[in-house]
Amino acid sequence: MTDMKDSKEVSQVAKEVESEAQLEDRFMQQLAKQGYQTIQIDKEADLINHFRRILNQRNQVNLKDEELTDTEFSRVMNELVGSKTLFEIAQLLRGSDIQPAGKISIQRDDGSNVYLEFFDGRVVENNIFEVTHQVTVNARYTNRYDVTILVNGLPLVQVELKRRGGDFEEAFHQIIRYRNDSFRNLYRFVQIFVVSDGVDTRYFANGDGNLNANFMFYWTDEENNWLNDITDFTASFLSKSRLHSMISKYTVFDHSNDSIMIMRPYQVYAVEAIVNQAQNHPDKNGYVWHTTGSGKTITAFKASQILTRETDAEKVIFLIDRSDLDIQTAKNFNAYSAQSTTNEPAIDQTNSTASLVRQLQASDTPLIISTIQKMNTAVKEDSSYRKLLTEFHDKHVIFIEDEAHRSQFGDMRKNINQWFANSQHFGFTGTPIFAENVGQDGRTTESLYDEELHHYLIKDAIRDHNVLGFSVQYINTLKGKADFSAEEINEKVAKINTAEVFEADERIQLVTKHILMNHGQLTKNGHYNAIFTVPSTEIALKYYQAFKQLDPNHELKVTTIFTWVANEENAVEKQDQAIKSSRLGLDQVIADYNEQYGTEFSTDTFSEYFADVSKRMKEHNDQSPDSNIDILIVVNMFLTGFDSKRLATLYVDKNLQYQGLIQAFSRTNRVETDSKPSGNIVSYRNLKAATDQAVTLYSAGSKEDFYVKSYDELAAELRPAIATLVTITPDAKAVDELFNQGDSAIKTFVLAFREVLRIHNKIRVYEDFKWDNFAADGLNAQLMADFQSKYVDAYRYLQRNREQPEAASILEDINFEIELLETDRIDVDYIINLVKAIDLDSQANRQSDSKRIKQMLNDTNDLKLRSKADLIAAFLDSVVPNLPDNANVGDELNQFLAQRRKLEVNDFAEENKLPAQLINSEIDDYDFYGHTNPRRVTEELNKAGYGFKEKVSLSKKIKSFVLQTVERFTMS
Structure with missing residues (x-):
């Protein structure tokens, strides 16, 4: 790596005088010095021919020195790209349980089959690294790409260089336009995008569908220092060994969403530190301190996966605390490790310890995911399973423990350690236990795990925009927000810090009113949701009843969830009655919930109720607001381990401190889009001192960037x-x-x-x-x-x-x-559903429903809906009043749209003296293939005798009309 002083000097010069062309030349020269071969490729056909030559060379033995014929190579291209999604291509590159990495099989012209290898994911030296620039691809538009990095002739990295001071999000959207417009054939193999202006550099993964500019990542060194300058970035990230590892090893597939995730630098360094410790210091444990919300589960999963392949461990066991394992977390882990050869999930979600023991005994399951509770049951002294696990007593077994600060300090951990005498433990935590916040047992995270292997603190994550900062408001008075005065609240709340006052019915009513009046402002009118944490189940039920009383129309969907044993704080002699009371109260809550959402839960099916609440909180949906939960009242549940991008606000009416405070606050700060600038904390207790203490402890002495601007x-x-x-x-x-x-x-x-x-x-x-x-x-x-x-x-x-x-x-x-823009729930799907549901029983109902829909059309900011608003309004005015009572409004709308489209096409064709069939064919092609047929248009215009300039003008006009018409008449 270059000297940092020299790098800064180069950067300063670059800012002042370096053109984009000079930056490109400097970048190409550095890659050449790092071992990349510079080649000249001018156009897409050259790229394909170059790949074909390399493929023939790499597979001379398998091909028996008989190069691929044109027909055979077309089969290769079909196997590599064909109709595959980007997700499928990325999997093909890296392999799966049933598909070897970087290999395909095709049939030769003589009928024989041959394996062809196009990428070696294990040995970096077995690959050819090249770089080219200014490749031209002619598609819908003519695009010329700045710098392309090739591995074995495949374009795996695309680098776009921008002018100084350019907006990175603009560069991001330009790359996406390139991808959508002309990334075809081999360019669909691009795995990583890099964008740089010379002094600032980001990288992000390619993938299907919409990508998010918030997930352009910084690259850093192991101490989390940015390597933004292109010289430093190239020396580190684009070294051949690191780039090879990022592609072959440090990419994660989310099979539930068919998305590709490239790991962030701190995740990579943590995995490497764990693997190094396991390989070279098997007698020592270690822990990773990565702040809450930074993606510890992905890091832990990848570490588990690599440990099974690169160490001598007999078993690698990913250990989770059942009390904090919700269904979605298990689902995510299964998605990362989807098995291609079996229907068995990666995580055994049953309560069967026998199933765990069978997995431990099986030779083909090197990676096991279990709960600490089941593992403890299997090895404790009176367990009938213990003797079945005798063979593991002295073998090297590695445990990966997520959220190490919670479940690893008790007897279960001791029992497991005593049985697996040669075990090694790696813990992940966002909030370690230090001397300042040590529990009754006196154990710190370091005393349990020996040493810290890597850290990535909350200040680092906020700086990198991997999580959001916090807007914290402490509410001591409500400042006349409702029909009560500030003096009244000051007298009854702020000056008296007793449980009696804090839990008084009158105060609970006032706090509830404040939330009801401010929730829309905090959540972009319901686009986001909130958790409300309180000190006990009794208070949770009080608040729940207050919301029901003060919001009788349920404009906000509010529910509560708690366990009725762990959260009770009543005296022992009253505990049985308290538990009974809490359970009865929760049964009533669940009855209301069943009525609201059409479910059939009870406290007897609490786990199913928990799973449904979790799903609704995570899948908060603008298109179906009645299925959402706006505010979830909790005691302790959901304050740790619950991740949701749509959760933006935490209301607090209980005392929090240290790790509990940071964990609770961090439920709100997951990055979504720019419409979510911070996590919102509204505290009805004076937690300022406790917050400052916690932030100081978990930001290594610095509170910088924790709070957003006032x-x-x-x-x-x-x-x-x-x-x-x-x-x-x-x-x-x-x-x-x-x-x-x-x-x-x-x-x-x-x-x-x-x-x-x-x-x-x-x-x-x-x-x-x-x-x-x-x-x-x-x-x-x-x-x-x-x-x-x-x-x-x-x-x-x-x-x-x-x-x-x-x-x-x-x-x-x-x-x-x-x-x-202010989030608006009114989009195309929402309006179309309202149109289909118009009440035809009377003209008054028709008029009322139509008027309401037309008002929504006038008010909406949804771009797609605006393009269709006049069509829908015309249908409401001209068709709906005349429909029979038993008409299917949806079918009638479709017929109306078909007729209107036909009229508009005919008008356009007549105005431009073109055959209507040509326009309809172009529309059909765009509907089916996603693009028009310019050759057919040119042929028709030639037949009509148009001159060159007229043809160019009309071609553009036709294409513009087709795109607008397809958008305008597509009602989904």
Whole structure:
């Protein structure tokens, strides 16, 4: 690696004088010095021919020196790419239980079969590393890619170099456009994207569907220092050995979502540290301190997987605490380790210890996942299974223990250690136990696990945007938010710190009112959900009843969950009655839950109820709000080990400290999109000192970046942003005038309003925020809504004109960040379902339903829905009033759309003197294949005798009409 001082000097020069071409040349030269062979490939056909030559060379023996014929090579391309998804191609590259890595089998022309090897995932030296640049691919548009890294002739890494100071999200979206437009044939083998402007560099995995710009990763050294400069990044990440390991070893497949995950640097270094410890120091344990939310389960899984392959361990056992293992966690682990040759899941979710013992005895199960409870049952002194496991008493067995701070300090761990005398333990924790927060047994994490192998702290994760910072509000008064005064609350709550006052019915009512009034602001009107943690089951039930009383129409879906033994804090002589009372209370809660969601649970099926609650909290869905849970009241459950990107707020009405506080807060800070800028904590207890203590302990003495900016700081940023916006466009009418001034004028509005959106998205969670506070600056709630609508119009206008060269250049400079707009549950599916459900029993009902739907069409910000709004409105006005009572509204809508599409196609064809059949054929092709047929269009225009310029103009016009028509008439 280059000297850091020299690197910084190079970076400074690069910022000032280096062009993109010079950066590309410097980058290519460095790769050449690192052992990459530079080759010249100008176009896609050259790339395919180059791969074919290398494939023939690598497989001379299998091919018996008879190179592949054209027909045979076409079979190769079909086996490699064909109709495969990117996920399937990535699996083919790396292999599976039934498919060897980097190998395919084809039939030769003489009928014989031959194996062809195209990638060696085990030995880096058995692969050919090359680099080329400026490869041109002609597809829907002509694209020229900056730098492509080839392994054995396959383009596995695509590097895009950007101008200095460019927006990385804009670069990300450009790459996605390239991918969607012209990444075909061998370019579908691209596994990793790298984007850099020379001084800042990111990487991310390719994959099917929509990718998220929030998952562009920094690369670091082992101490979590950024290697952003392209020189340092290339020396480390793009060294041949590291790149080979990232592709072959440190990629995880999520089989439940068919997505590809490339690991982050701290995850890689942790796995390598564990494997090194197991190989070279089998007598010592170790633990990994990776902050909550940083992906410990993936790291632990990958470590378990590699340990089975690269150590002498007889068994590797991934040990989980059953009390914190929910169904989704088990499902995720199964997804990462999906077995191709068996229907057996990776995790045994039964309660059978016999099943665990059978797995331990089996020779073909080197990796076992179990709970610490079942393992303890198998080896404790009075166990009937113990003698069956005698052979493991002295063998090297490795335990991987997730959330090591919870279940590893008691008798179960001692029993397991005593039986597996030659065992080695590796723990994962986001909140280690230190001397400051040690429990009654006096054991720290280090005393249990010998030494720390790697750390990645919360300050590192927030800096890298792998988790979010926190907006913490301490509510001592409610400041007149409802029909009570601040003085009343100060007198009854803030000044008296006793359980009697904190648990008083009146206070519970006041806190509940505060939540009801502020929940929408905190959660983008229900786009996100919340957990509310309280001190006991009794208080959980009190709050649940308060929500039912104060929100009788259930505008917020609120439920509670708890175990009725562990959470009871009543005196021993009252415990039986308390347990009975809590269980009866929970039965009533579950009865309400069954009525709300159409389920059939009870406390007798508590595990099924738990699983359903967990699923609804994780799968919070804008399209079906009635199936969601908005607020989940808990005592201790769900405060550790529960991960959900849609969980954004934690309400706190109990005392928390140290690891419990950090764990609870960290439920809220999973990265989703830019519409979620922070985790929101609203505390109805004075936890400021406890929070500062916990943050100091788990940030290694620093609280930097834990908290997001305060309301006052954000307000100070918002005012000048508003001033800039209203100077450009004082009102919505002024935005309309920009459309007559060209794309550059529209761009000035887009950039100014986007900055207001970004700050608003952060400040909106504070209860002090009201648009009235900024009216004097020139912006109020109504004007903000008007600007939002115009912002969407600007987006659609530039998208429609994207094929115009000047419009395309503007789009390259703008990342619209539509997700920053206020989330709206009203989208195409939602509206179509409402249309299908129109009550035809009377004209009054028809009119009422139609009026409500048309109002939603007018108010929505959903881009897809806006393109169809006039069609749906026309159907409501012209068709619905005349339908018979027994009509199928969905079928009638489909017939109406078919007729309207036919009319619009005929009008377009007549206006441009074209055959309607040509336009319909183009639409059909786009519907089926995802692209039009430009050759057919050219032939038809030639027949019609159009000149060159007219053909170019009409071709673009036809294509634009086809794309708009398909989008406009697709109602899903």
